[in-house]
Amino acid sequence: MKRREFLQAAAAGCAACLASRSLFAGLRLPLGADLVSPGCRTSKVRIAKLYLGIPNAMWPTPKMDLAGEVQRYEAEFARMTKDFADVDFFVNETVTEAGASARLAESLQDADGILAIHLSMGVSAMLPPLLALKKPTVLFAAPYSGHEWTGFGALRQANSHLDVLLTSDLADLARAVRPIRCIHHLREAKICDVTTNRPDEAYVRAVADKFGTEIAVVDLQRVLDAYEAVDPAAAEAETQQWIAGAEKVVEPPRDEIYRSCRQALAFESLLAAEQGTVLTADCYGSMYRKLPAFPCVGFVRLNDMGLGGCCESDLDCCVTHALIQGLTGKPGFISDPTMDESRNAIILAHCLGSRKMDGPDGEMAPYLLRTIMERQEGCVPQVRMRVGQRVTQLITTGVDTIRFFTGTVIEAPDGERGCRTKIAVQIDGDAEKLWLNWTAGLHRQTVYGDIRKDLERLCRMKGITLIDEAA
Numbered sequence: 073m074k075r076r077e078f079l080q081a082a083a084a085g086c087a088a089c090l091a092s093r094s095l096f097a098g099l100r101l102p103l104g105a106d107l108v109s110p111g112c113r114t115s116k117v118r119i120a121k122l123y124l125g126i127p128n129a130m131w132p133t134p135k136m137d138l139a140g141e142v143q144r145y146e147a148e149f150a151r152m153t154k155d156f157a158d159v160d161f162f163v164n165e166t167v168t169e170a171g172a173s174a175r176l177a178e179s180l181q182d183a184d185g186i187l188a189i190h191l192s193m194g195v196s197a198m199l200p201p202l203l204a205l206k207k208p209t210v211l212f213a214a215p216y217s218g219h220e221w222t223g224f225g226a227l228r229q230a231n232s233h234l235d236v237l238l239t240s241d242l243a244d245l246a247r248a249v250r251p252i253r254c255i256h257h258l259r260e261a262k263i264c265d266v267t268t269n270r271p272d273e274a275y276v277r278a279v280a281d282k283f284g285t286e287i288a289v290v291d292l293q294r295v296l297d298a299y300e301a302v303d304p305a306a307a308e309a310e311t312q313q314w315i316a317g318a319e320k321v322v323e324p325p326r327d328e329i330y331r332s333c334r335q336a337l338a339f340e341s342l343l344a345a346e347q348g349t350v351l352t353a354d355c356y357g358s359m360y361r362k363l364p365a366f367p368c369v370g371f372v373r374l375n376d377m378g379l380g381g382c383c384e385s386d387l388d389c390c391v392t393h394a395l396i397q398g399l400t401g402k403p404g405f406i407s408d409p410t411m412d413e414s415r416n417a418i419i420l421a422h423c424l425g426s427r428k429m430d431g432p433d434g435e436m437a438p439y440l441l442r443t444i445m446e447r448q449e450g451c452v453p454q455v456r457m458r459v460g461q462r463v464t465q466l467i468t469t470g471v472d473t474i475r476f477f478t479g480t481v482i483e484a485p486d487g488e489r490g491c492r493t494k495i496a497v498q499i500d501g502d503a504e505k506l507w508l509n510w511t512a513g514l515h516r517q518t519v520y521g522d523i524r525k526d527l528e529r530l531c532r533m534k535g536i537t538l539i540d541e542a543a
Contacts, residue, residue, distance in 0.1 A: 115260065116158055116159060116160040117158055117159045117160065117184050117185075117249070117252060117253045117256040117257070118160050118162050118183050118184045118256075119159055119160070119161055119162070119183065119184060119185050119186070119187055119249060119252055120161070120162065120163035120165075120176075120179075120180050120183045120185075120186045120187070121149075121163065121164045121165075121187050121189070122163070122165055122166075122167050122173070122176070122186060122187070122188045122189065122202070123141075123142050123145070123165070123166040123167065123189050123191055124167050124173075124188055124189065124190055124191060124192075124195040124198050124199075125138050125141065125166065125167075125168065125190075125191030125192035125194075125195065126138075126168055126169070126192050126193070126194040126195070127168065129192035129194050129218070130193055131192060131193040131216060131217070131218045131219065132192065132193075132216035132217060132218070136191075136192065138166065138168070138191065138192070139166075141191050142166055142191070145189060145242070145245075148242045148245065149161075149245065152243070152245065152246055154433075155246035156246065156249070158253065158257075159249060159253065161187075162183070163176070163179055163180065163183070167195075167198050169197075169198070170197035170198050170200075170201065172198075173198040173199075173201045173202055174201040176201075176202075177201055177202075177204070177205060180202075180205055180207065181205075183205075183207055184207070184208070184252050184255065184256045185207050185208035185209060185210070185249070185252030185255070185256075186202055186205070186207050186208070186209040186210070187209075187210055187212065187248055187249060187252075188202060188209060188210070188211045188212070189212045189213075189245075190211060190212065190213035190214070190217040190218060190220065191217060192217060192218055193217075193218035193219060193220065194218065195218065195220060196220050196223065199211075199227065203227075203231050203233075203234060206233055207233065208233050208251060208252045208255055208533045209231075209233055209234045209235075210234075210235050210236070210237065210248040210249070210251070210252070210529070211224065211234065211235070211236045211237070212236075212237050212239075212244070212245060212248050213236065213237070213238050214238075214239065214240050214242075215238075215240050221236075221238055224236045224238070232532060232533065232535065233533055235251070235532060235533070247525070247526065250399050250400070250526045250529070250530070251399070251526065251529040251530040251533050253398055253399070254395060254398035254399040254526075254530050255283075255530070255533065255534065256398070257349075257394070257397065257398030258283040258284060258285050258394055258395060259283060259284030259285070260284070260349075261283075261284075261285045261286070261349045261350065261394040261398070262285070262286040262287075262288060262346065262347060262348040262349055262350070263285065263286065263287045263288070263348065263349070263350045263351075263352065263387065263390045263391070263394065264288055264290045264342065264343065264346050264348040264350070264351045264352070265287060265288070265289050265290065265352050265353070265354070265385050265387065265390075266289075266290045266291075266292065266294075266295055266351070266352065266353035266354065266359055266363075266367075266385075267289060267353065267354035267357070267358050267359060267385050268291070268292070268354070268358040268359075269354060269357065269358055269385070270289065271287055271289065271385075271387060275387065275470075278470065278471045279387075279391060279471055281471075282471035282472075282534070283391070283395075283471065283534075285391060285394060287387060287390075288346065288348070290342065290346065292359065292362055292363070294342060295335075295338060295339075295342065295353075295363060295364075296364070298338035298339075298341050298342045298345075299334060299335055299338040299364050301338070301341065302334050302337045302338050302341070304334070306337060307330060307333055307334035307337060308330065310333040310334070310336065310337060311326070311329050311330045311333040311334075314329060314333055314369065314441065314453075315329060315441070317436070317439070318439055318440055318441045318453070319438055319439065319440055320440050320441070321440070321441045322440055322441065322442050322443075322454075323441075323442055323443040323448075324441055324442070324443055324450070324451040328365065328449075328450065328451045329369075329441060329451050331364050331365035332365040332366065332368070332369035332370065332450070332451040333369060334364070334365075335363065335364050335365045335367065335369070335370050336369050336370035336373045336374075338370070339351055339367070339370040339371075339373070339374060339381070340370075340373070340374065340377075340379075343374070343379060349379055349380060349394060349397075350374075350379065350380030350381070350382060350390045350393055350394050351370075351371070351374060351379075351380065351381050351382075352381070352382040352383070352384070352385050352386065352387070352389075352390050353367045353383075353385060354384065354385040355367050355383060355385075356384055357384070357385065365450065365451070366444060366447075366449070366450030366451065366452075367381070367383075368383075368423060368424045368444065368450060368451065368452040368453075369451055369452070369453070371383065371424055372424060372425070372426055372427060372452075372453055375403035375404075375427075375428070376403075376426065376427055376428040376432065376436075377432055378397065378401065378403075378431065378432040379397075380393045380394060380397060380403065381424075382406060383406055383422070383424055383515075384515075386406070386515050388467055388468055388469065388512070388513070388515070389404075389406050389467065389515050389516075389517055391468050391471075392404060392466060392467055392468045392474075392516075393406075393517055395468065395530075396466075396517060396519045396523075399523065399526050399527075400431075400519060400521060400523060400526070401431045401432075402429060402430060402431045402434075402519050402520055402521070403426045403428070403429065403431075403519070404426075404517030404518060404519050405420065405422065405425065405426055405429065405457070405493070405495075405517065405518040405519070406422055406424065406515055406516070406517055406518075407420035407421055407422045407465075407491075407515070407516055407517075407518060408420075408421050408422055408490075408491060408514055408515070409421070409465075409514070409516065410490065411503060411506075411507050412496065412503075413503045413504060415482070415496065415498060416498055416499055416502070416503045417479075417482065417496050417497060417498045417499060417503065418465075418479070418496075418497050418499060418503065418506065419485065419490065419494055419495070419496045419497075420465065420494065420495050420496075420497060420516075420518055421490040421491040421492075421493065421494040422491045422493055423442070423444045423445055423446075423452040423454075423491040423492040423493065424452055424453075424493070425437075425439070425452070425453055425454060425455030425457070425492065425493025426455065427439055427453055427455055429457060429458070429519075429520045430520060437455050437456055437457060437458070438455070438456045439453040439454060439455045439456065440453070440454040440492075441453060441454075442454045442492045444492075445488075445490070445491050445492055446491075452492055452493075453493075454492035454493050456484050456486075457481060457484050457493065457495050458481060458484075458520075459481050459482065459483060459484055460480065460481060461480070461481045461520055462478070462479075462480055462481075462520070462521055462522045463478070463479060463480070463481060463495075463497055463518050463519065463520060463521070463522075464476060464477075464478050464518070464519055464521065464522055464523045464524065464527070465477055465478075465479075465497070465516045465517065465518040465519075466516065466517060466518075466519075466527065467512060467513075467515070467516045467517060469511075469512040471536075472535070472536055472537060473536065473537045473539060474527060474531060474536055474537070474538050474539070475511070475512060475539045475541050476524070476527060476538065476539070476540060476541065477499055477500065477501060477506060477540055477541050477542040477543075478499075478500045478522050478524055479497040479498050479499045479500050480497065480498050480500075481495045481496070481497055481498075482496050482497070482498045483495070483496040484496075495518075497518075499542050500542065501540065501541075501542025501543050502542055502543075503542070505541070505542055505543065506541050506542040509539075509541040509542070510541065524540075
């Protein structure tokens with residue numbers, strides 16, 4: 073099936089799910105897909121898994137059963153099925169001589185990337201035919217697999233599309249495919265911007281050229297029509313679910329919650345129709361008070377589902393969100409930061425707080441239903457995020473630079489100053505250097521986990537400059 077045919081079929085399937093209200097029973101990915109990335113809207117990642125080894129090689133031992141070693145790895149892949157749920161290992165071969173890797177080249181033309189697993193000494197001649205394809209390639213080599221690792225540094229330096237993992241932790245097999253996954257999902261992502269303003273055409277072209285990501289403007293009437301098309305009974309069920317799940321409803325009247333939830337269902341329907349992955353709206357600009365409700369609940373719901381909702385038509389944040397989803401399967405938390413040098417910390421605040429920061433299949437964080445702080449109206453979930461959690465904050469600036477830093481959540485403040493959802497993050501680097509280096513606007517995206525190494529691999533393969541702002 074061709075990509076466009078797949079996307080059309082996926083959209084039709086999503087529409088059928090909406091019609092049957094099967095989505096409204098709970099927050100889960102459309103089509104019931106158990107994927108770590110937005111699989112309803114994009115096809116699977118096609119990766120060639122190649123085992124490289126020679127029978128009776130001296131290292132790791134001439135007694136090694138090559139087929140048995142492959143099965144040991146295959147058992148690990150089977151154990152980590154969920155980590156590869158959006159991956160199609162469409163080629164799964166054991167390569168035992170250089171000619172075999174050359175013969176495989178034709179079948180790898182449509183691959184998104186290659187995962188090559190080093191099993192024994194004597195594989196060096198197998199690598200050049202694979203690297204000549206210029207596909208994103210990750211070479212996984214466990215200790216004792218052979219002496220070739222001594223040349224991998226030079227090989228990596230000569231091939232920007234190659235990265236290498238030298239590790240005994242087989243869980244790193246899942247990490248190995250992350251940059252390939254991200255490149256694939258970015259290529260098939262679509263950002264829908266609800267606005268009357270035209271985005272900068274040069275930026276739209278640059279994003280399409282660099283990542284393959286489409287940015288499309290959606291007019292207000294499309295949202296209003298989708299809102300009216302939502303079954304009121306489904307909207308009521310969604311409203312009851314949000315109220316029942318909240319620790320407390322503090323300010324928003326029930327009608328505000330209902331309109332927010334009905335609009336949330338409209339957003340999902342709209343994304344399905346547009347075959348989109350991320351939705352944003354010019355909520356404080358051209359769309360202010362023109363939508364049936366503030367878009368916050370709808371954006372959070374999309375984030376919870378493994379799709380994306382971003383504030384204020386911030387396209388840099390939308391691209392970053394799609395990148396994070398493709399890389400980790402988790403949503404970003406968009407924020408308006410403020411500094412606290414006394415704790416070497418930064419406070420990340422936004423009224424829109426994602427409830428499922430561990431991804432669609434993760435636990436839902438506790439939340440209150442509040443108004444938007446600076447507006448004192450609307451409906452947003454104030455989310456209590458996890459203290460002690462490692463996080464990475466990042467932003468794509470243009471298409472050739474990613475600025476980031478890492479840290480640890482030391483507090484989830486609950487004061488009335490600043491936006492509703494807040495986390496204080498103790499910075500791994502230096503707070504003063506961070507604010508001195510700060511550029512490219514206010515908003516950033518924060519994701520659970522230290523993803524520095526994942527970013528390094530992705531940026532290497534895509535020719536992106538990675539800057540640690542706190543270093």
